Amino acid sequence: MIDFIRTEENPAHEGIHGYGVECLATRRTPVSPAELRDFAAALMAAVSSACFARGAKDIGHIKAYMEHETGFLLADTLGSPGDVTVKGKDGEAASSFRLVVNSVVYGLVPEAVREATEEALAAIFKEHGLCREPANHEHKGTTER
Amino acid sequence: MKLVQIAGYLGSGKTTLVIALAKRMAELGLKTAVIVNDVGEIPVDGRVMEEYGLTVKDIGGGCICCQVAGNMLKTVELLANGPRPDFIVVEPTGMAVPNTIRENIKLSAAKNNIAIGPTIVLFDTTRAEKLLTYDTLKRLVSTQLSDADIIALSKTDAVSSEALEKARAEVSRINPSAEVLGLSTHSGEGLADLVGAVREMVITT
Numbered sequence: 001m002i003d004f005i006r007t008e009e010n011p012a013h014e015g016i017h018g019y020g021v022e023c024l025a026t027r028r029t030p031v032s033p034a035e036l037r038d039f040a041a042a043l044m045a046a047v048s049s050a051c052f053a054r055g056a057k058d059i060g061h062i063k064a065y066m067e068h069e070t071g072f073l074l075a076d077t078l079g080s081p082g083d084v085t086v087k088g089k090d091g092e093a094a095s096s097f098r099l100v101v102n103s104v105v106y107g108l109v110p111e112a113v114r115e116a117t118e119e120a121l122a123a124i125f126k127e128h129g130l131c132r133e134p135a136n137h138e139h140k141g142t143t144e145r
Numbered sequence: 146m147k148l149v150q151i152a153g154y155l156g157s158g159k160t161t162l163v164i165a166l167a168k169r170m171a172e173l174g175l176k177t178a179v180i181v182n183d184v185g186e187i188p189v190d191g192r193v194m195e196e197y198g199l200t201v202k203d204i205g206g207g208c209i210c211c212q213v214a215g216n217m218l219k220t221v222e223l224l225a226n227g228p229r230p231d232f233i234v235v236e237p238t239g240m241a242v243p244n245t246i247r248e249n250i251k252l253s254a255a256k257n258n259i260a261i262g263p264t265i266v267l268f269d270t271t272r273a274e275k276l277l278t279y280d281t282l283k284r285l286v287s288t289q290l291s292d293a294d295i296i297a298l299s300k301t302d303a304v305s306s307e308a309l310e311k312a313r314a315e316v317s318r319i320n321p322s323a324e325v326l327g328l329s330t331h332s333g334e335g336l337a338d339l340v341g342a343v344r345e346m347v348i349t350t
Contacts, residue, residue, distance in 0.1 A: 088196070
């Protein structure tokens with residue numbers, strides 16, 4: 001692990017803020033590959049809508065990564081209607097998957113980006129009957145692979 | 146060993162290009178390691194690249210042009226003194242200022258005998274007007290384009306030829322000295338030219 005070094009943010013980044021969250025999604029009935037794709041697409045659209053509802057000027061990039069024992073998906077959107085993409089390797093139905101969401105938005109304060117992302121997560125988890133649990137590892141800035 | 150930067154605003158197609166480029170390099174028998182930086186606290190792109198079989202060092206928690214610049218330099222040194230691949234491709238966040246990264250890297254490059262390759266800046270042609278006219282975005286995107294050795298007009302398969310030519314004229318006005326080429330990772334347009342530039346171009350200043 002590399003020591004974490006942090007300095008001041010570049011003023012060129014003015015108005016752009018990000019929020020990242022990682023969790024485990026679980027459900028007694030396994031989530032089929034098709035439903036996981038629907039979940040991913042709905043989540044991207046929901047985060048985007050929640051950001052615009054809070055006054056975002058533009059979506060920078062919203063991304064989600066879902067990983068389970070036999071597959072993975074990457075979903076993303078730049079905020080325009082219909083531009084959500086979902087790709088990856090479907091694998092088999094899964095009763096749990098790890099989810100990372102990374103929202104980068106132009107024109108919202110950091111707290112609003114967090115609120116919008118969390119609001120969308122809660123709504124889409126509920127819609128799919130998923131339970132949210134903490135991810136089992138901590139991110140520390142730079143990852144050795 | 147050479148270090149190349151692939152920069153550009155959020156959503157311009159950097160990760161897709163890095164994956165395509167690294168695959169082409171592997172086909173040519175060249176080893177590539179990728180340093181990828183996400184804006185959010187938890188990196189996503191590095192995980193995706195790993196799924197495609199790339200050697201990845203991911204840096205989260207801030208931008209490598211400023212907040213976590215030191216982490217990037219340490220990572221470059223680890224690669225230079227460890228696996229020493231033929232190429233290190235740095236993919237900064239979409240809000241990074243490329244020249245700041247290049248200036249930081251120069252110090253480490255000299256010490257570790259690393260050549261500096263081109264800074265390739267992607268410009269999303271499907272969002273050209275917004276990126277070049279909208280509020281403070283304009284300032285950031287113009288700065289990124291100004292720092293480029295090569296400007297890759299991305300997603301050319303998704304815009305009309307008129308829109309593409311307009312984008313080409315706009316970016317050339319902002320950075321007249323940059324080489325400008327069209328890029329579509331769907332059709333493969335421009336990829337061979339970029340592979341050639343990455344292999345051959347060395348920046349000396």
